[in-house]
Amino acid sequence: MMSKVTKIEKPKVPAELKSVNFQDVFYEEEPELISSSIVNTEVEDESVDNLILSTVIFKNVTFLNSTFINVDMTDVIFENCNLSNVSLVGGNLHRVEFKGSKLLGLDLSNANLGNVLFEGCDLSLSNFAESRLKQVNFVESSLKSANFFQTKWNKISLHQCDLNDVDFRYTELKGIDISTCTFEEINVSHDSLVGCKVSTNQAIGFSKLLGLIIKE
Numbered sequence: 001m002m003s004k005v006t007k008i009e010k011p012k013v014p015a016e017l018k019s020v021n022f023q024d025v026f027y028e029e030e031p032e033l034i035s036s037s038i039v040n041t042e043v044e045d046e047s048v049d050n051l052i053l054s055t056v057i058f059k060n061v062t063f064l065n066s067t068f069i070n071v072d073m074t075d076v077i078f079e080n081c082n083l084s085n086v087s088l089v090g091g092n093l094h095r096v097e098f099k100g101s102k103l104l105g106l107d108l109s110n111a112n113l114g115n116v117l118f119e120g121c122d123l124s125l126s127n128f129a130e131s132r133l134k135q136v137n138f139v140e141s142s143l144k145s146a147n148f149f150q151t152k153w154n155k156i157s158l159h160q161c162d163l164n165d166v167d168f169r170y171t172e173l174k175g176i177d178i179s180t181c182t183f184e185e186i187n188v189s190h191d192s193l194v195g196c197k198v199s200t201n202q203a204i205g206f207s208k209l210l211g212l213i214i215k216e
Contacts, residue, residue, distance in 0.1 A: 005137055005139065005157045005159055006135055006136070006137055006155045006156065006157040007135075008115040008116070008117060008135045008136070008137060009095050009115040009135075010095065010097070010115075010117075011055075011075040011076060011077050011095045011096060011097055012055070012075045012095065013055055013056075013057060013075055013076075013077055014035075014055070017035055017036055017037040017055070017056070017057060018035065018036055018037065019036070019037050019038075019039065020033070020036045020037070020038065021041075022036075022038045022041055022043065022061075023041075023043065023046075025048075025051070026046055026048050030050075030052075031048050031050070031051045031052070032051070032052035032053070032054070033051075033052070033053050033054070033056055034052075034053075034054045034055060034056070035054070035055045035056075036055075036056050036057075037056070037057045037059070038056065038057070038058045038059070038061050039058075039059045039060060039061070040059075040060045040061070041060075041061045041062070042061070042062045042064070043061070043062065043063045043064070043066055044062075044063075044064040044065060044066065045064070045065050045066065046063075046066045046067070047066065047067040047068075047069075048067070048068055049068075049069045049070055050069075050070050050071075050072070051068050051071045051072070052071075052072045053071065053072070053073045053074070053076050054073075054074045054075060054076075055074075055075045055076075056073075056075075056076045056077075057076075057077045057079070058076070058077065058078045058079065058081050059079045059080060059081070060079075060080050060081065061078070061081045061082075062081065062082040063081070063082065063083045063084075063086045064082070064084060064085065064086075065084075065085050065086075066086050066087070067086070067087040068086065068087065068088055068091070069087065069088075069089050069090055069091075070089075070090045070091060070092075071088050071091040071092070071093075072091070072092045073091065073092070073093045073094065073096050074094045074095060074096075075094075075095050075096075076093075076095075076096045076097075077096070077097045077099070078096075078097065078098045078099065078101050079097075079099045079100060079101070080099070080100045080101060081098070081101040081102070082101065082102040083098075083101065083102070083103050083106050084102055084103070084104040084105055084106070085104070085105040085106075085107075086103075086105075086106055086107070087107040088106065088107060088108050088111060089107055089108070089109050089110055089111065090109075090110045090111060091108065091111040091112070092111070092112045093108075093111065093112070093113045093114070093116050094113075094114045094115060094116075095114075095115045095116075096113075096115075096116045096117075097116070097117045097119070098116075098117065098118045098119070098121050099117070099119050099120060099121070100119070100120045100121065101120075101121045101122075102121070102122050103118070103121050103122060103123045103126055104122055104123075104124050104125055104126070105124075105125045105126060105127075106123065106126045106127070107126070107127045108126065108127060108128050108131055109127045109128065109129040109130055109131060109147075110129075110130050110131060111128070111131045111132075112131070112132050113131065113132070113133045113134070113136050114133075114134045114135055114136075115134075115135050115136075116133070116135075116136045116137075117136075117137045117139070118136075118137065118138045118139065118141050119137070119139040119140060119141065120139070120140050120141060121141040121142070122141070122142045123138075123141055123142060123143050123146055124142050124143070124144040124145055124146065125144070125145050125146065126143070126146045126147070127146070127147045128146065128147060128148050128151050129147050129148070129149040129150060129151065130149070130150045130151065131151050131152070132151075132152040132154075133151060133152065133153050133154070133156055134153075134154040134155060134156075135154070135155045135156075136153075136155075136156050136157075137156075137157045137159070138156075138157070138158045138159070138161050139157075139159045139160065139161070140159065140160045140161065141161050141162075142161070142162040143158075143161050143162060143163050143166055144162050144163075144164045144165055144166070145164070145165045145166070145167075146166050146167070147166075147167045148166060148167060148168050148171050149167050149168075149169055149170060149171065150169075150170045150171060151171045152171075153171065153172065153173075153176065156176055157176075157177065158176065158177065158178050158180075158181050159180055159181075160180045160181065161180075161181045161182075162181070162182055162183065163178060163181045163182065163183040163186055164182070164183040164184050164185065164186070165183070165184075165185060165186070165187065166183065166186055166187065167187040168186065168187060168188040168189075168192055169187055169188060169189050169192065170189055170192065171188075171192055172191075172192055172194075173188070173192050173193060173194075173195065173196035174194055174195030174196065175195055175196075175197070176196055176197065177196075177197035178196065178197065178198060178202070179197055179198055179199040179202065180199075193206060
């Protein structure tokens with residue numbers, strides 16, 4: 001069974017970009033990185049507020065325990081990167097792709113995401129609480145124990161993702177198709193499930209959540 005993947009705009013990034021030292025940006029009065037390529041770099045324990053990233057490719061870059069509050073990203077690609085425990089709280093992400101990346105514990109709470117792709121990523125323990133997501137695709141990614149508490153969704157697709165122990169409480173799932181996803185348990189309020197598209201086996205599991213008794 002194939003769930004419908006939302007059509008989203010891809011990042012507008014040219015084939016060739018200048019290579020720069022990303023850490024030089026941290027010491028600017030108004031930190032910004034434009035039309036640049038960052039490859040094979042490690043960034044650890046950095047904190048930069050109001051960083052602007054526009055038309056940038058990050059490839060094989062590791063960000064560990066770093067904080068980029070209110071970051072503004074437009075036309076950005078992360079390929080084979082590690083953003084474990086990175087904070088992007090309050091960020092604005094538009095036409096951004098995360099591919100084959102480790103995003104364990106990534107904090108995107110109170111953020112705005114539009115036309116964003118997560119493909120082949122580990123988003124376990126990530127935090128999207130009280131964020132606004134529009135035209136966002138999660139494809140073949142792990143969302144184990146991720147937090148979507150009170151998240152606003154519009155045109156979101158979840159295709160072949162691991163949703164075990166995800167927190168969907170107070171997040172409306174109407175029109176969201178999770179039929180290709182897997183989970184053993186999920187945290188969701190009864191009202192949130194109205195209009196959610198599920199597989200037959202998932203429906204049986206949710207019926208038990210609702211207190212129904214299934215007769216063989």
